[in-house]
Amino acid sequence: MLSTMLASRALALVVLVAAWQIEVEGFPRNEVFTNSFLVRFRRDMTLKEASGVANLHGFINLGKLLGSNREFHFLHRSVPHARTRRSLSHMRTLKSHPDVRFAIQQTGFQRTKRGYNRLRLAVLEEIQQQHQNEPTDPYFPFQWYLKNIGQNGGKPRLDLNVEAAWAQGFTGRNVTTAIMDDGVDYMHPDLRDNYNARASYDFSGNDPFPYPRYTDDWFNSHGTRCAGEVAAKRDNGVCGVGVAYNSKVAGIRMLDQPYMTDLIEANSMGHEPNLIDIYSASWGPTDDGKTVDGPRNATMRAIVRGVNEGRHGLGNIYVWASGDGGEEDDCNCDGYAASMWTVSINSAINNGENAHYDESCSSTLASTFSNGAKDPHTGVATTDLYGKCTKTHSGTSAAAPEAAGVFALALEANPQLSWRDIQHLTVLTSKRNSLYDAKNRFHWKMNGVGLEFNHLFGYGVMDAGAMVALAKEWKTVPPRYHCEAGLIRSPKKFTTNQSVILEIETTACQGKETEVNYVEHVQAVLSLNSTRRGEVTLYLISPSGTRSMILSRRPNDDDHRDGFSKWPFMTTHTWGEDPKGKWRLEAYISQETQQPNHGWILDWTLMIHGTKEAPYKDLPIQDENSKLAIVKKAHEDYMKKKH
Ligand SMILES: *[C@@H]1O[C@H](CO)[C@@H](O)[C@H](O)[C@H]1NC(C)=O
Ligand SMILES: *[C@@H]1O[C@H](CO)[C@@H](O)[C@H](O)[C@H]1NC(C)=O
Ligand SMILES: *[C@@H]1O[C@H](CO)[C@@H](O)[C@H](O)[C@H]1NC(C)=O
Ligand SMILES: *[C@@H]1O[C@H](CO)[C@@H](O)[C@H](O)[C@H]1NC(C)=O
Numbered sequence: 001m002l003s004t005m006l007a008s009r010a011l012a013l014v015v016l017v018a019a020w021q022i023e024v025e026g027f028p029r030n031e032v033f034t035n036s037f038l039v040r041f042r043r044d045m046t047l048k049e050a051s052g053v054a055n056l057h058g059f060i061n062l063g064k065l066l067g068s069n070r071e072f073h074f075l076h077r078s079v080p081h082a083r084t085r086r087s088l089s090h091m092r093t094l095k096s097h098p099d100v101r102f103a104i105q106q107t108g109f110q111r112t113k114r115g116y117n118r119l120r121l122a123v124l125e126e127i128q129q130q131h132q133n134e135p136t137d138p139y140f141p142f143q144w145y146l147k148n149i150g151q152n153g154g155k156p157r158l159d160l161n162v163e164a165a166w167a168q169g170f171t172g173r174n175v176t177t178a179i180m181d182d183g184v185d186y187m188h189p190d191l192r193d194n195y196n197a198r199a200s201y202d203f204s205g206n207d208p209f210p211y212p213r214y215t216d217d218w219f220n221s222h223g224t225r226c227a228g229e230v231a232a233k234r235d236n237g238v239c240g241v242g243v244a245y246n247s248k249v250a251g252i253r254m255l256d257q258p259y260m261t262d263l264i265e266a267n268s269m270g271h272e273p274n275l276i277d278i279y280s281a282s283w284g285p286t287d288d289g290k291t292v293d294g295p296r297n298a299t300m301r302a303i304v305r306g307v308n309e310g311r312h313g314l315g316n317i318y319v320w321a322s323g324d325g326g327e328e329d330d331c332n333c334d335g336y337a338a339s340m341w342t343v344s345i346n347s348a349i350n351n352g353e354n355a356h357y358d359e360s361c362s363s364t365l366a367s368t369f370s371n372g373a374k375d376p377h378t379g380v381a382t383t384d385l386y387g388k389c390t391k392t393h394s395g396t397s398a399a400a401p402e403a404a405g406v407f408a409l410a411l412e413a414n415p416q417l418s419w420r421d422i423q424h425l426t427v428l429t430s431k432r433n434s435l436y437d438a439k440n441r442f443h444w445k446m447n448g449v450g451l452e453f454n455h456l457f458g459y460g461v462m463d464a465g466a467m468v469a470l471a472k473e474w475k476t477v478p479p480r481y482h483c484e485a486g487l488i489r490s491p492k493k494f495t496t497n498q499s500v501i502l503e504i505e506t507t508a509c510q511g512k513e514t515e516v517n518y519v520e521h522v523q524a525v526l527s528l529n530s531t532r533r534g535e536v537t538l539y540l541i542s543p544s545g546t547r548s549m550i551l552s553r554r555p556n557d558d559d560h561r562d563g564f565s566k567w568p569f570m571t572t573h574t575w576g577e578d579p580k581g582k583w584r585l586e587a588y589i590s591q592e593t594q595q596p597n598h599g600w601i602l603d604w605t606l607m608i609h610g611t612k613e614a615p616y617k618d619l620p621i622q623d624e625n626s627k628l629a630i631v632k633k634a635h636e637d638y639m640k641k642k643h
């Protein structure tokens with residue numbers, strides 16, 4: 001009896017001692033398992049071979065450990081950054097590879113320095129371990145959009161995840177992005193080696209030299225800043241690095257003149273479509289919250305030719321800044337941003353909020369980063385005119401070139417990607433991360449196949465690492481069809497007190513040549529008039545119940561004459577859904593003003609664009625939790641139901 005008592009006391013003591021040690025060392029109480037794995041091979045491996053093994057099992061190879069040829073740092077994207085239990089299955093799959101000796105999941109712990117923010121310190125430390133692979137350019141530490149370690153109060157890891165793409169060996173080689181803007185300082189030491197002179201042109205000056213026109217206030221610095229975000233050179237001691245730092249940029253100077261014309265736009269957007277892969281545009285109709293405008297005739301033809309014939313038939317990629325008109329504008333009134341043939345990009349700031357100048361609309365596909373934090377030094381760091389660098393590039397202007405850079409990485413990973421493949425990849429690999437609406441109006445919602453979207457951010461923040469990984473495996477999507485799903489032509493009135501709801505029941509051209517079973521873009525082509533256009537709000541609801549706000553209130557738009565005439569309001573939110581069934585259009589007059597207003601829906605044509613065949617059926621699933629797996633599952637369930 002006594003002895004057992006003693007024994008249990010002794011045991012208690014041991015436990016106590018251990019507990020005390022835990023207390024002092026802070027170990028391992030807060031220990032977590034990270035998504036990092038140390039992998040040791042049985043033989044020497046090249047970076048490429050190791051990446052091959054990583055990709056095989058859903059990992060990303062971050063590179064060698066301390067220069068060893070046998071030990072590598074792998075990252076698993078589906079394992080959360082921190083969890084309390086080991087991911088045995090992931091280690092097991094790695095170990096099953098004949099070349100792998102062992103794999104150890106890395107634990108995460110804290111080394112707290114007093115007076116510093118704990119989380120940031122932990123992240124900083126991890127980053128220091130990877131430091132050897134990091135660009136040495138002096139502005140790289142300010143490029144939080146490439147690597148966010150919490151600089152200027154940002155949210156660690158809220159970034160484009162480009163290092164994961166670079167670690168897979170992709171830096172944009174043999175891809176050209178054209179910056180359609182006010183010129184590019186192509187003599188800039190951080191740009192000149194990546195400048196593609198053959199693909200460049202000055203449509204404002206009509207000569208082959210798109211050099212920015214000098215003004216005292218550096219007004220024409222926009223294009224140079226955008227170019228650096230895409231393709232500033234790495235490790236040259238100048239400024240920072242571009243997202244795709246081995247890709248090429250072309251300058252297309254077409255702004256900076258008294259008036260824009262349809263032809264300048266068309267020539268620009270159709271310039272050298274086999275030399276230029278990606279066109280980046282950070283301009284559009286005036287963001288005054290009352291303009292409704294888009295590509296004119298020739299420009300429209302240039303875009304259509306670009307997507308159908310450019311890149312030797314794979315299609316050019318047009319990247320568009322969604323607009324800086326703030327909450328009082330709606331980018332669906334901008335025919336460039338709202339086009340199906342452009343990828344419209346919105347911006348978030350370094351803590352995940354939308355920028356205060358962001359517009360919102362249902363045609364936005366995804367988001368990247370720009371300025372706007374409380375800290376004024378948190379702009380976008382990039383190249384500037386006359387060989388200089390800047391930390392204050394801003395606006396959704398700064399966001400579009402980042403997306404272009406990510407696409408350049410994807411095109412190097414898989415040069416056969418079509419313009420539609422790029423959009424599918426964007427939908428499937430963009431992430432919610434920690435993006436949110438600062439004003440809490442627009443929440444994250446799930447569409448009919450389980451894809452999360454947000455009215456402000458589209459499918460979320462772009463993830464370069466995930467995009468190139470999926471791009472490598474990608475099988476081009478099946479042919480696209482355009483189904484006119486229905487038409488309503490009898491005018492319907494709506495007033496402040498009385499909304500109108502129209503319905504189109506459709507089989508989505510089933511049995512016809514243009515049958516669509518899997519949605520890409522949907523357009524509500526509408527004619528309407530009203531006593532005050534800015535007070536009209538429109539929603540389109542899909543058969544699966546996905547509600548897209550296709551027009552928001554624009555308080556400054558006082559038009560009472562033009563209304564909308566066959567305007568193609570577009571939504572990306574129903575991507576992947578089955579279009580068959582009842583589509584609903586709801587029209588409201590805002591109740592925020594005192595004056596009574598009314599309007600008429602004059603006609604509505606529902607256009608559904610997408611594929612007849614399931615788009616991802618030949619793709620392997622690397623990760624059961626990925627969006628790809630979720631959509632594929634939804635499509636398989638749909639097929640079963642059909643048969
Ligand atoms: C680079 O791209 C061009 C055209 O886009 C293509 O013909 C060529 O084969 C590519 N070169 C390499 C090395 O991939
Ligand atoms: C616009 O282009 C189409 C061809 O795409 C042509 O038929 C039409 O006449 C043009 N309209 C104008 C106003 O130039
Ligand atoms: C709008 O269209 C309706 C139906 O054609 C017409 O009766 C009405 O006068 C128009 N209103 C305005 C403001 O143009
Ligand atoms: C709307 O309804 C309110 C009462 O609910 C009424 O006072 C107002 O006159 C109505 N406005 C219109 C435009 O019919």
Ligand SMILES: [Ca+2]
Pocket residue numbers: 137190232233234235236237238239240241
């Ligand atoms: Ca540089």
Ligand SMILES: [Ca+2]
Pocket residue numbers: 285286287288322323324325329330331334359
């Ligand atoms: Ca706008």
